[in-house]
Amino acid sequence: MDLEYLRLLKKLTEDQVWKLSEEDVFNITELFRTGIVSKVEQSRHLKILEKVFEFRTISFRQELTKHHLQKMGYVFFNTISSENLLIGIHKRKKDI
Numbered sequence: 001m002d003l004e005y006l007r008l009l010k011k012l013t014e015d016q017v018w019k020l021s022e023e024d025v026f027n028i029t030e031l032f033r034t035g036i037v038s039k040v041e042q043s044r045h046l047k048i049l050e051k052v053f054e055f056r057t058i059s060f061r062q063e064l065t066k067h068h069l070q071k072m073g074y075v076f077f078n079t080i081s082s083e084n085l086l087i088g089i090h091k092r093k094k095d096i
Helices: 002-010 014-018 022-033 039-052 063-071
Strands: 053-059 075-078 085-091
Touching: 002 022, 014 039, 022 039, 022 053, 022 075, 022 085, 039 053, 053 063, 063 075, 063 085
Parallel strands: none
Antiparallel strands: 053 085, 075 085
């Protein structure tokens, strides 16, 4: 799976990012945490990802916040790096 995302990152464009799911984007951001991708490349890729997706990091104890964000369309994932944090990812509306 990591190889698939690494290949995708080689030629990442905004058009490609629109085709990704929240889960794909979460897996890419978790790949960044492993250190496989350089900090410079991470920064470049995050700028592209943030044009399409919004990110929120909350404590797993913030159930009310999580509930409100889920109503807005956020999908939450448990991070590998911390048991206490959840990452919420939401795809923005595409401008026509």
